[in-house]
């Protein structure tokens with residue numbers, strides 16, 4: 006696990022999500038670490054602050070790979086969520102569950118026993 010790349014939001018402590026910005030946007034494809042916590046106070050207040058300034062939308066806390074931090078303007082809750090780098094999680098994701106050999110062997114034993122029992126029942130008739 007790449008612990009050194011696990012940044013946290015300075016406002017709520019939530020782990021920031023590594024996000025690849027659109028190469029065609031003002032961010033020019035720069036990697037940003039964004040707080041996507043919808044309970045984050047910074048984020049929650051942002052819509053009101055923007056409204057008071059006569060603007061629409063809000064902002065989330067971000068930290069960029071070049072070391073900048075600040076408020077990332079967003080239009081909706083879902084802005085940038087489609088650009089989160091999910092490969093970031095691939096190292097920590099649990100392995101797909103393999104059938105447990107012990108359990109399989111046990112079930113096969115039970116199956117055999119059941120066959121024996123069925124034979125006994127049939128034989129007793």
Ligand SMILES: [Zn+2]
Pocket residue numbers: 014015016017018019040042045046047048066
């Ligand atoms: Zn936050």
